[in-house]
Structure formats: C-alpha cells, structure tokens
Amino acid sequence: MCGRGVIGVLLLAVLQVGGVAAAEPVEALLRVGESLLGGVVFNTITAAVSGRVEATIEVKRAFANPYDPQCVRLDGVISGPLGVRVYPCFYMVDVDEEGVARGGGEWRWRHAFRMEGEYDVRFRLLVAGREDEYTDSQRLVVKGRGQGGFARxxxxxxxxxxxxxxxxxxxxxxxxxxFEEGKREAYRGVFEQCAAAGIEMVRVWMIGFARQELEWSEELWEPWNRGYGLGRYNQSVAAFFDWLFATAAEYGVYVQLVLETHGEWGTEVDGNWEFNPYNKDHGGFLERPAQFFTDQRATIRVWARYRYCVARWGAERALAAWELFNEVDHSDAIRLEKAELEVARWHAMMVRYIQRIDAVPRPVVSSSGDEEYLMRLARRVPELYRYDIHLYRDDAAAILGQMALEWQREWGHVPLICGEFGVAWESGTEPEQMDGVRAQIERMLWQGRVVGVPAWYWFWNKAEEAGVFKVHRALAEVFAGWRYEYEHRVKVVVEGGKGARAVSEKERARAGGVVRSRVIVYDSTFKTEALRPTISAAAVSDGARTVAYVCDEHFLMGNAGGGLWQGATLRMARSPVLTTTLRARFFVPATGATIGSSVAVREETGDIYIVLPPFEASIGVVLE
Incomplete structure (x- = not known):
C-alpha cells in the first residue's frame, strides 16, 4: 500500500503475458503542479430517476495498484437538492470472456440518482503525497421515472x-x-427459467473455487488470474459480474450478491482457507481464518474491495441486496474460537460502511444455518436489515412457521428469509429419492409464502428435475393479480377430519376439538414433536382473496402423508373478505391445478367455514 507521505508514484507498464494484463512497476517523480486529471465524458447529461449515468474520467498517470484507495482514489462529488455526497469511481480494464485485455485501463463512474432535480458533478483525485485535484463541474438533470427500478x-x-x-x-x-464452466450460458438459462416461473430473485456467490472472486490467489488457474490477487481485482471476474447484472435485468430478475463465504474463512466446513490470498502461507498476512474479523489490515483490504463492488455495481438495478457472509456460523471464528462478539462487531462495521457509500441504499444481510445463533446475531447487530436462515432438515417447513412467530414477537415484523433449504440427507445427486425432495420443495415454498418467509431452494443443478419451477408457476398463477400493499396474515384452523391416522373422538374432545403438533425449543435449535396426527393450516389475504395452505402435519414435518383425510373443515377467523357470496376453490399445491370448489359459510361471528374435500398430504384453498 502507498502512504500519504510518498513523493514518488509508481507508474504501471502494462504488458501482455498470455493474453492477460500483468503489471511491472516503474517509479517516476511527478512534476510540481502537473495536472493528473484530463477530460470527462458522460454517457448522458439527462436521466430518469434510477437511470444509470456513466462517466469516463481521464487520469494521465497509471498507478502501481489503481485498486488501492490508499494509493490513489477517485470520487464523484455530487451537489444536489439534498446537499453534497461523495460516490466512488473505479478502475477497470476491458477484457473479453477469456480474460484478454482489449486495451488499457480507464477510470469509470456509475451512478443512479434517487430523486429528481439538478445535480452538479465533479471528480476529485486523491494521490499519496499530492494535493487533492478536481475536474470542472458538469450539470446533470434528473427528471421523470421509468417502469420498475430498484427494489427494496x-x-x-x-x-x-x-x-x-x-x-x-x-x-x-x-x-x-x-457455475464452474460455461457461466454465461448457464446463468442465462437460470434467469430465463426463473422469469418464466415467476421467481423474482437469484442468490449468487463471489467465490474463489468457481473463479467468481475478485482477489483469489494468482497461483490458481494461471493464466486466468495472472497479475491479480490480494488487493488487485481480477478484471475477468469483474467483467462477468457486469454481464450478470445486465442479463438479470433483461429478464426482470433481482440478484442477492454474497460477498464472503464460510469455506474461505474456515478449515472445518467446506474449507478453502489453504487457497485464500489472505492466508500467510499463501502470500497474505493472516495466520488464522478467524483473524479476518479483527485484523486491521484485513479490514482495510475488505473496505477497499467493498468500495470497488459498490462503485462498479451499485448503479445496477438488478442488484437487490448485499449478503455480507454466507453461513458465518460455519466460519472458524464461530466454530473454533467462539468469537461471537468480534463477528458481530465486524458485521455492524461493514453494514455501516456499505450503507454509507451505497447510493440506493440496499439491504445488507447475513446468513446462518443455526437458528439460535442467528437470533443472537440479530440482537447484537440491529443494523442488518434481514437475517437469512438455512434449513437442511426434514421438518424445515414446520420450523419455518415457528420461526416466523418467534421473530414477529421479538421485533414486530419478520425480517427473515430462508436463504437455502433442502432435506436432511440431500446432496447434489440422488435421483432415486427425488420424491422426498419434491415434497420438501412443495411444503417449503407454500408454507413460506403464506407465513411471509420466502424460501429459496439450494440445489440449482437439479431444480428442474425436483419440480422447483413447477411449484413456483403454481404460486404465480394462484397469486396473479394479488394486491400486495394490503397483504396480511389470517388466522385459520382445521377442525374435524378423519384419516388413516385420525385421532379418536375422545382424544379430540380432550383437546378442545382441535388437535395440533407443538414446537419445543431445546438448547440451541428449534425441534418439532408431533402430539398426534392432525391437520395444519396457514393463510394470507389481500382483502379481496384469501389463500390457505392446508396439510397433514406429519407431511409438514417431513414424513409421508398419512392417507386420505375426509370431513375436515377450515375455519377462518373474522376474514376480511367482504363479498356476500363466498366461494372456495381447491387446488393441488404442487401444480396449481383446480380440483373442485364449494360455497363457504359465514357465521354471525364473522368466521368463515369451508368444508374441505378429501385430500392426501396437502391441499390449497382460495377464498374469493
């Protein structure tokens, strides 16, 4: 890194080695008073709100490490209706898909204005050992709004x-x-399938072993990463993410970008520490993965990398959220060193940093596979907008409903997503057990939808075979025309019903006419325990329609359905649906196919009763 007291500046002679840009530093002294900033070219001086404005700024010198803001830093200084704010620029080298440079590097600025008005933009260059230098100001006019835009x-x-x-x-x-091979073709296929099925978001990792990480070791996969590494950002990777966000936007799909993963900062679970460029044995300066959260040198490096990410992709509409860490509970800092406070402080610091420089700003989230740890992290880091739970267990759907209640009681709302799920035994390949996977997908997607906790399946390589897109299409059809601004949960319960495992009338009478399962909280995780076979239900309404997901509780907890249920009645407490004649439509949750209808009965109390047709495992109900 360069210090502020350095008089000389290292110039960069760009060589072509194996078709990839490499750097050879050459030291030269700058003449006193010499201007380093040249002209500025904007792609437009008029834009709509959320429209991207891009500028190319001429910098007359090349630097030893243009990615290091302690050595050289270029920012856009924006004066507008709400005052002055600073938004970072970034250095880029235009490369093709093979990583071959098409020319020299250049400085860019990308920004999306969030409100109408007139703005004056100039650029400020900070170089070690020199006075700050500014370009002339350019007036930009932001007026009008287009369709869509950023999502929050x-x-x-x-x-x-x-x-x-x-x-x-x-x-x-x-x-x-x-994707390790054929990335662009593979991701385009995913976006196309998601758009067709009504899937709104895709979760993508920045990860070294798949060559999707900016700093990953230059010793791996040469010449792909030659000339890049710790503190020097791989331009092939950066170009790929440029393409990724642009392509996602074409299909109307949003991306949650994962910045750090547990394997990169761990030795026990999916460990990749031995290849990490921060590793002292691999050319870095950290002796243990857990030092990532406390070492000041690592913090400075991470700030620089996150600054680059915000500068380069912060104006992308398709970028919906920054995920700081995938399954931080599996990092060595938590598993081996129990450093929960240090990890929490790191999260709080990084959330504040990203939110300060991101102009949108986007939610910053984190994830865990341990429910109780995630709750502790949420209490310690309220700065995080949302907390993502990962559930690989057969009773995940039952746990999801219980977690929604727990988080609602704690915070008054549910800042929760199930960012990954699968069955307990699931891996990337086990086609002979696909029936169990399909059942898990159905109950997770439907239970998550009606309780307000989106659930995202993990194994994208077999999503089609597992029926993911089919269930999402069913969800999209059932909720077509939904009035989301009026969405709220509705209290429902299933009464009566006799099935292959139905309880006796005596047992039912002792339970007050309704028999359910219970959720017991043990030491560090939610666990479910069935009292006896019965039927579970949850529902959501938009004021005009109510959608309920009804299922055998043994099925909800990951078991096979218990045979045919008959004579059950769904009761909705004080339904807000106000039409005088109410009809219930019944459908198959896995496909959305209609299997019948009936007239609902409203009693004087306002409660609505719907007699359910015979069903096995699960049934969907639309009241309208």
Whole structure:
C-alpha cells in the first residue's frame, strides 16, 4: 500500500503475458503542479430517476495498484437538492470472456440518482503525497421515472418488496451460487427459467473455487488470474459480474450478491482457507481464518474491495441486496474460537460502511444455518436489515412457521428469509429419492409464502428435475393479480377430519376439538414433536382473496402423508373478505391445478367455514 507521505508514484507498464494484463512497476517523480486529471465524458447529461449515468474520467498517470484507495482514489462529488455526497469511481480494464485485455485501463463512474432535480458533478483525485485535484463541474438533470427500478423491502409486509414505480412482489427466489464452466450460458438459462416461473430473485456467490472472486490467489488457474490477487481485482471476474447484472435485468430478475463465504474463512466446513490470498502461507498476512474479523489490515483490504463492488455495481438495478457472509456460523471464528462478539462487531462495521457509500441504499444481510445463533446475531447487530436462515432438515417447513412467530414477537415484523433449504440427507445427486425432495420443495415454498418467509431452494443443478419451477408457476398463477400493499396474515384452523391416522373422538374432545403438533425449543435449535396426527393450516389475504395452505402435519414435518383425510373443515377467523357470496376453490399445491370448489359459510361471528374435500398430504384453498 502507498502512504500519504510518498513523493514518488509508481507508474504501471502494462504488458501482455498470455493474453492477460500483468503489471511491472516503474517509479517516476511527478512534476510540481502537473495536472493528473484530463477530460470527462458522460454517457448522458439527462436521466430518469434510477437511470444509470456513466462517466469516463481521464487520469494521465497509471498507478502501481489503481485498486488501492490508499494509493490513489477517485470520487464523484455530487451537489444536489439534498446537499453534497461523495460516490466512488473505479478502475477497470476491458477484457473479453477469456480474460484478454482489449486495451488499457480507464477510470469509470456509475451512478443512479434517487430523486429528481439538478445535480452538479465533479471528480476529485486523491494521490499519496499530492494535493487533492478536481475536474470542472458538469450539470446533470434528473427528471421523470421509468417502469420498475430498484427494489427494496416493504417493512410492513413480511417477504414483500416494492419497486421504485410502486409495484410490489413477494421475494420468491432460487440459489444459483456458481457455475464452474460455461457461466454465461448457464446463468442465462437460470434467469430465463426463473422469469418464466415467476421467481423474482437469484442468490449468487463471489467465490474463489468457481473463479467468481475478485482477489483469489494468482497461483490458481494461471493464466486466468495472472497479475491479480490480494488487493488487485481480477478484471475477468469483474467483467462477468457486469454481464450478470445486465442479463438479470433483461429478464426482470433481482440478484442477492454474497460477498464472503464460510469455506474461505474456515478449515472445518467446506474449507478453502489453504487457497485464500489472505492466508500467510499463501502470500497474505493472516495466520488464522478467524483473524479476518479483527485484523486491521484485513479490514482495510475488505473496505477497499467493498468500495470497488459498490462503485462498479451499485448503479445496477438488478442488484437487490448485499449478503455480507454466507453461513458465518460455519466460519472458524464461530466454530473454533467462539468469537461471537468480534463477528458481530465486524458485521455492524461493514453494514455501516456499505450503507454509507451505497447510493440506493440496499439491504445488507447475513446468513446462518443455526437458528439460535442467528437470533443472537440479530440482537447484537440491529443494523442488518434481514437475517437469512438455512434449513437442511426434514421438518424445515414446520420450523419455518415457528420461526416466523418467534421473530414477529421479538421485533414486530419478520425480517427473515430462508436463504437455502433442502432435506436432511440431500446432496447434489440422488435421483432415486427425488420424491422426498419434491415434497420438501412443495411444503417449503407454500408454507413460506403464506407465513411471509420466502424460501429459496439450494440445489440449482437439479431444480428442474425436483419440480422447483413447477411449484413456483403454481404460486404465480394462484397469486396473479394479488394486491400486495394490503397483504396480511389470517388466522385459520382445521377442525374435524378423519384419516388413516385420525385421532379418536375422545382424544379430540380432550383437546378442545382441535388437535395440533407443538414446537419445543431445546438448547440451541428449534425441534418439532408431533402430539398426534392432525391437520395444519396457514393463510394470507389481500382483502379481496384469501389463500390457505392446508396439510397433514406429519407431511409438514417431513414424513409421508398419512392417507386420505375426509370431513375436515377450515375455519377462518373474522376474514376480511367482504363479498356476500363466498366461494372456495381447491387446488393441488404442487401444480396449481383446480380440483373442485364449494360455497363457504359465514357465521354471525364473522368466521368463515369451508368444508374441505378429501385430500392426501396437502391441499390449497382460495377464498374469493
């Protein structure tokens, strides 16, 4: 890194080695008073709100490490209706898909204005050992709004997001964390399938082993990463993410970008520490992965990398959220050193940093596979907008409903998403057990939808075979025309019903006519325990329609359905649906196919009773 007292500046001679830019430093002294800033070219001087404005800024010198803001820093200084703010620029080298440079590097500025008005923009260059230098100011006019725009959470509606134009959607999602080969073709296929199925979000990792990480070791996969490494950002990777966000926007799909992963900062679970560029044995300066959260040198490096990410992709509409850490509970800092306070402080610091420089600003989230640890992290880091739970267990759908209640009681709303899920035994390949996977997908997607906790399936490589897109299409059809601004949960209960495992009338009478399962909280995780076979239900309404998901509780907890249920009645407490004649439509949750209808009965109390047709495992109900 360069210190502020350095008089000389290292110039960069760009060589072509194996088609990839490499750097050879050459020291030269700058003449006193010499201007380093040249002309500025904007792609437009008029834009709509949320429209991207881009500028290319001529900097007359090349630097030893243009990615290091302690050595050289270029910012856009924006004067507008709300005062002055600073937004970072970034250095880029234009490369093709193979990483071959098409020319020299240049400085860019990308920004999306969030309100109408007139803005004056000039650029400030900070170089070690020199006075700050500014370009002339350019007037930009921001007027009007287009369709869509950036998306942000609706804090009053669990799981609902709202776009700049006021349109809303439920945050249905799918993981597509990485592809090691044929990335662009593979991701385009995922986006196309998601758009067709009504999936709104895709979760993508920045990860070294898949060549999707900016700093990953230059010793891996040469010549792909030659000339890049710790503190020097791989321009092939950066160009890929440029393409990724642009392509996601074409399909109307939003991306949650994962910045750090547990394997990179761990030795026990999916450990990649041995290849990490921060590792002292690999050319870095950290002796243990856990030092990542406390070492000041690591913090400075991470700030620089996050600054680069915000500068380069902060104006991308398709970027919905920054995920600081995937499953931080599996990092060595938590698993081996029990450093929960240090990890919490790191999260709080990084959230504040990203929110300060991101102009949108976006939600900053984190994830865990341990429910109780996630709750502790939430209490210690209220700066995080949302907390993502990962559930790989057969009873995940039952746990999801219970977690929604727990978080509602704690915070008054549900800042929660199930960012990954699968069955307990699931891996990337086990086609002979696909029936169990399909059942898990159905109950997680439907239970998550009606309780307000979006659930995102993990194994994207078999999403089609597992029926993910089919269930999402069913959700999209059932909720077509939904009034998200009026969405709220509705109290429902199932009464009566006899099935292959139905309880006796005596047992039912002792239970007050309704028999349910219970959730018991043990030492560090939620666990479910069935009291006896019965039927579970949850529902959501938009004031004009109510949608309920009804299922055998043994099925909800990951078991096979218990045979045919008959004679059950769904009771909705004080339903807000005001039409005089109410009809209930019944459908198959896995496909959305209609299987019958009936007239609902409203009693003087306002409660509505719907006699359910015979069903096995689960059934969907639409009251309208």
């Amino acid at each position: 959470p609706d804090f009053e509606k669990a799981g609902v997001w709202v776009r700049d134009d006021g349109s809303r959607f439920f945050a249905t999602g799918l993981n597509a964390a990485w």
